[in-house]
Amino acid sequence: MNFQDIILKISEYWSLKGCSIFQPYNSEVGAGTFNPATFLRVLDNSQWNAAYVEISKRPKDGRYGENPNRFQQFYQFQVIMQPAPNNIQELYMKSLEYIGIELRKHDIRFVEDDWESPTLGAKGLGWEVWLDGMEITQFTYFQQIGSIPLTLIPVEITYGLERIAMLIQKKNSVLEIDWSNEKKWSEILLESEKEFCIFNFKKANVEMILSQFEKIEEEVNRLLKEDLVYPAYDYVIKCSHLFNLLDSRGAISQKERANYIMRIRNLSRSVAKKYMERKNEKE
Amino acid sequence: MKKNSLFFEIGFEELPVESNKLLRERVFEFLQIFPEKFKESDFDFKLYSTPRRLSVFLKGIKLESEIYDEEVKGPAENIIFTKNKLTKAGEGFLKSKNISENNIVRKDGFVFYSKKSGGEEVERTFQELFIKCINSISFDKTMKWEKSGFLFPRPIRWIIGFVNNNPMNFSLGPVKNDTFTFGNRNVSNSKIPIFNGYDYFEKMNENYVEIDFEKRKAMMLSEIKKAAENLSLTLIEDEDLLNEVTDLVEYPVIFYGNFDKRFLNLPKEIIIAALKQHQKYFSLKKEDGSLSSYFVFVSNAPYADTEDIINNNQRIIESRLEDAEFYYKNDLSHNIKYYENILKKTVFHDKLGSFYEKTQRNKKLASFVLKQLDMEEDNLDLISMISKFDIATEMIKDGKEFTKLQGVIGTHYAKAMGYKDEIANISREHYLPLTNEGELPESRVGIAFSIADKTDNICGAYLSGNKPTGNKDAMSVRRDSLSLIYLLTQKKLKISINEILEESLKEYGRIELKQEISDYMKKRIEVLFTSYKIPYDVVRCALYSEKLIPIDILKKSILVKEMKTNEDFRDIVGGLKRVTNILKNEKESENKRHFENKFEFRLYESGMNADRMNETLLKNSDYEAVLINLLSIRKPIDELFDNVMVLDDDIEVKERRVQLLFFIRNIFLKFGDFSQIVFESPINAEEKK
Numbered sequence: 001m002n003f004q005d006i007i008l009k010i011s012e013y014w015s016l017k018g019c020s021i022f023q024p025y026n027s028e029v030g031a032g033t034f035n036p037a038t039f040l041r042v043l044d045n046s047q048w049n050a051a052y053v054e055i056s057k058r059p060k061d062g063r064y065g066e067n068p069n070r071f072q073q074f075y076q077f078q079v080i081m082q083p084a085p086n087n088i089q090e091l092y093m094k095s096l097e098y099i100g101i102e103l104r105k106h107d108i109r110f111v112e113d114d115w116e117s118p119t120l121g122a123k124g125l126g127w128e129v130w131l132d133g134m135e136i137t138q139f140t141y142f143q144q145i146g147s148i149p150l151t152l153i154p155v156e157i158t159y160g161l162e163r164i165a166m167l168i169q170k171k172n173s174v175l176e177i178d179w180s181n182e183k184k185w186s187e188i189l190l191e192s193e194k195e196f197c198i199f200n201f202k203k204a205n206v207e208m209i210l211s212q213f214e215k216i217e218e219e220v221n222r223l224l225k226e227d228l229v230y231p232a233y234d235y236v237i238k239c240s241h242l243f244n245l246l247d248s249r250g251a252i253s254q255k256e257r258a259n260y261i262m263r264i265r266n267l268s269r270s271v272a273k274k275y276m277e278r279k280n281e282k283e
Numbered sequence: 284m285k286k287n288s289l290f291f292e293i294g295f296e297e298l299p300v301e302s303n304k305l306l307r308e309r310v311f312e313f314l315q316i317f318p319e320k321f322k323e324s325d326f327d328f329k330l331y332s333t334p335r336r337l338s339v340f341l342k343g344i345k346l347e348s349e350i351y352d353e354e355v356k357g358p359a360e361n362i363i364f365t366k367n368k369l370t371k372a373g374e375g376f377l378k379s380k381n382i383s384e385n386n387i388v389r390k391d392g393f394v395f396y397s398k399k400s401g402g403e404e405v406e407r408t409f410q411e412l413f414i415k416c417i418n419s420i421s422f423d424k425t426m427k428w429e430k431s432g433f434l435f436p437r438p439i440r441w442i443i444g445f446v447n448n449n450p451m452n453f454s455l456g457p458v459k460n461d462t463f464t465f466g467n468r469n470v471s472n473s474k475i476p477i478f479n480g481y482d483y484f485e486k487m488n489e490n491y492v493e494i495d496f497e498k499r500k501a502m503m504l505s506e507i508k509k510a511a512e513n514l515s516l517t518l519i520e521d522e523d524l525l526n527e528v529t530d531l532v533e534y535p536v537i538f539y540g541n542f543d544k545r546f547l548n549l550p551k552e553i554i555i556a557a558l559k560q561h562q563k564y565f566s567l568k569k570e571d572g573s574l575s576s577y578f579v580f581v582s583n584a585p586y587a588d589t590e591d592i593i594n595n596n597q598r599i600i601e602s603r604l605e606d607a608e609f610y611y612k613n614d615l616s617h618n619i620k621y622y623e624n625i626l627k628k629t630v631f632h633d634k635l636g637s638f639y640e641k642t643q644r645n646k647k648l649a650s651f652v653l654k655q656l657d658m659e660e661d662n663l664d665l666i667s668m669i670s671k672f673d674i675a676t677e678m679i680k681d682g683k684e685f686t687k688l689q690g691v692i693g694t695h696y697a698k699a700m701g702y703k704d705e706i707a708n709i710s711r712e713h714y715l716p717l718t719n720e721g722e723l724p725e726s727r728v729g730i731a732f733s734i735a736d737k738t739d740n741i742c743g744a745y746l747s748g749n750k751p752t753g754n755k756d757a758m759s760v761r762r763d764s765l766s767l768i769y770l771l772t773q774k775k776l777k778i779s780i781n782e783i784l785e786e787s788l789k790e791y792g793r794i795e796l797k798q799e800i801s802d803y804m805k806k807r808i809e810v811l812f813t814s815y816k817i818p819y820d821v822v823r824c825a826l827y828s829e830k831l832i833p834i835d836i837l838k839k840s841i842l843v844k845e846m847k848t849n850e851d852f853r854d855i856v857g858g859l860k861r862v863t864n865i866l867k868n869e870k871e872s873e874n875k876r877h878f879e880n881k882f883e884f885r886l887y888e889s890g891m892n893a894d895r896m897n898e899t900l901l902k903n904s905d906y907e908a909v910l911i912n913l914l915s916i917r918k919p920i921d922e923l924f925d926n927v928m929v930l931d932d933d934i935e936v937k938e939r940r941v942q943l944l945f946f947i948r949n950i951f952l953k954f955g956d957f958s959q960i961v962f963e964s965p966i967n968a969e970e971k972k
Contacts, residue, residue, distance in 0.1 A: 067609075068602070069602055083429065084428060084438075086440065090472050093468070104588070105586055105587055105588040106586070106592060107582040107592050108583075109297075109531065109583060110296065110297040111297075111531065112297070112300065125426040125436070131595070132596050132599070133562055133600070134598075134599045141426055141427075141428055141438070143426055152430070153427050153428050153429065167595060170594075253630075258633075
């Protein structure tokens with residue numbers, strides 16, 4: 001099964017299970033959790049089932065396309081179900097079958113791994129799922145998001161699409177993945193991967209990004225005063241990405257790092273709080 | 284007659300290894316103290332556990348506890364009767380208890396009546412106690428997963444229980460009892476109906492679940508050894524890993540894989556860490572002791588096809604080893620000076636400066652320790668850098684499986700850079716011992732740096748606001764202090780904890796913290812030594828010292844422990860307690876050495892003699908002789924108390940005698956504080972603590 005068919009099949013599966021199929025967000029994110037379809041929606045504490053591909057950008061993880069497993073950008077498939085169904089593990093196992101993984105021929109395991117995003121104030125308990133010793137999925141029951149404890153517990157399932165494709169297609173490198181029957185992953189993305197690595201590590205304009213960070217941070221607070229929660233949250237996402245860029249450029253000392261993380265967490269908490277307040281007013 | 288049985292299973296999503304272990308331990312304790320009233324003479328219980336379930340099986344139980352007459356105390360006699368006639372209140376009382384006047388007995392001013400007791404159902408009691416047991420476990424982390432907000436380490440998905448063939452009526456949090464269970468996830472996901480406890484065992488067997496932890500572990504170990512034997516190799520045994528993997532599978536099936544031999548050029552600790560820490564693979568060695576490229580891994584079920592499983596596992600370990608190889612080569616392309624510069628920029632703790640600053644503090648402290656050991660070392664600058672430089676390497680900074688190799692990597696790298704073994708070894712040695720029973724550093728310099736590193740950690744924690752409290756110990760002060768005391772005693776080093784604390788705190792300019800840290804160290808000494816089966820009162824006696832030298836305290840404790848059965852000793856402790864009591868409200872002043880009474884004089888002389896002899900004995904740590912000399916003061920103390928009043932009405936006489944007692948007490952305090960000694964049965968002593 002090629003890469004695009006895996007995406008189509010897995011979307012189809014979760015659509016059949018009652019998820020609304022979303023699309024990747026239009027701003028750089030480090031993980032599908034950042035997408036408002038997860039971050040803001042789960043704060044409703046009501047029924048919400050969605051699934052979508054997310055383009056995950058992690059500037060520091062790039063290796064100029066030279067390491068078969070490490071890239072600054074990869075594809076996730078995110079499922080968020082609130083409340084978490086009782087048979088969610090079984091639903092997950094069946095999704096693997098649906099994309100052509102024969103369960104009787106692979107050793108699948110749920111291995112303890114609690115997930116946390118310090119910038120989003122998000123925390124949960126769960127596992128990484130192993131297929132034949134390789135992590136292919138992060139499986140998390142969120143307990144809090146935006147530093148706010150949740151009352152209706154959602155489950156988040158995040159598939160690493162490249163890793164799954166490598167297993168299904170028996171490839172040793174992400175670069176060799178068959179994207180479609182005509183094109184390989186490398187033909188489509190290698191050039192941009194290399195350029196972004198140069199940008200992330202060497203060329204991104206630190207001064208400009210630093211000043212952008214400061215301005216955007218102020219902007220989040222201004223927008224929240226204007227009661228514009230969604231635009232404010234967009235800017236939180238941008239702050240987070242700018243921080244990742246500064247980090248990959250080596251522009252942040254270890255000491256400052258914790259401070260930046262705290263600043264972003266404060267922003268995401270303010271947004272989450274405002275979102276909740278507004279919701280409570282409506283009710 | 285067939286024995287009555289109770290069977291119960293709780294099913295959950297894969298529990299973290301540590302939580303599962305705790306759950307198992309606590310439920311086992313609960314079963315051990317299951318009320319006697321429900322036990323037949325042949326009562327027996329079994330506890331089973333896998334990552335997805337915990338089950339218990341009780342055999343030889345009574346369905347109901349026996350009914351017996353119990354005498355219950357009622358109200359006071361004069362409320363129930365006046366002049367042998369029932370009062371209004373008395374009538375009401377009889378009615379409320381449904382008894383007649385004949386049923387009551389009058390005794391000691393109260394009325395008593397008998398009541399039928401017992402007859403509790405085993406099912407109910409089991410449930411109540413089990414729920415209480417679960418609620419009392421403090422798991423490291425718990426979660427909610429549904430509306431009720433019940434907390435457990437992972438979601439509970441089913442409960443099933445029977446008394447004989449009858450399903451129990453039971454809920455635990457949001458989950459209600461049902462009559463089916465599940466088998467091995469990797470084989471099938473369908474519900475399995477269960478009719479009773481015996482049925483359960485058969486069905487678990489058929490569905491590839493080995494419910495018995497110990498059996499599963501033994502099964503795994505023998506299969507791993509068989510696999511190793513087939514390859515003419517030997518398993519590198521690792522009990523921790525074995526236990527962990529036993530808690531990761533329900534039905535172990537063993538495979539072996541093989542990685543590219545070129546990776547064998549890496550230090551074997553790195554390879555073993557890559558295999559073990561993340562992947563949970565077992566390493567194998569050849570006959571000559573060297574590491575093999577073959578490894579063993581454990582899967583969860585017998586699978587239809589094994590080719591992919593083996594290939595995929597091999598590929599994943601090779602990609603991890605590739606990472607390690609990349610780090611290794613890259614790290615060795617730099618020299619110590621390069622890493623020194625990185626350490627200057629690497630934060631140790633935001634209030635305690637960089638790692639470079641820490642190495643400098645360690646260096647000064649280590650040189651202080653070496654002086655105490657009458658040693659000299661010229662290379663301290665280099666050694667202090669070698670001890671910590673690996674923190675700046677990619678291998679350690681990776682933050683994953685190799686980070687735990689801190690010290691081991693430093694030693695390997697330093698050797699590869701061409702430093703002499705004894706210098707390179709400091710990197711690993713200065714972290715030892717890792718606990719209060721672990722491997723110890725060998726070289727004197729290694730010991731000095733270990734003492735320095737731990738002392739600096741402890742003081743650093745206090746002055747950065749991270750001192751340990753009952754439930755918080757962010758900087759592992761507890762572990763560092765126990766390791767430090769263990770090291771000092773095992774190596775029999777006459778080093779004073781108070782002096783090294785002072786030296787360390789001087790560097791920070793925070794000498795005022797000394798008392799608090801020293802008090803904490805005393806408590807840790809008590810904890811460690813009592814774990815050696817030395818009574819706490821004995822340790823407290825020996826802890827009375829200015830310098831706090833653990834080896835001396837240990838030696839004294841052992842002596843006093845033996846001495847506790849000695850009559851003279853018992854007597855003298857009694858005498859000293861009396862002395863302490865008398866002196867409680869008195870002040871010590873310049874000793875007046877004129878004695879008019881022969882008992883005073885004898886005591887004084889006897890004390891002087893003992894003290895004079897003890898001076899050199901104390902210097903030579905000959906505590907046994909010191910103690911024997913002190914015992915010689917017993918008689919004159921007793922005689923003094925028998926023949927004179929210390930607190931005489933004549934103020935001058937009283938003052939004279941009080942000061943004599945101070946003089947005597949001080950002689951004893953040079954050894955320890957004997958008033959701490961308690962002569963009681965050990966059980967009472969334990970409770971008082």
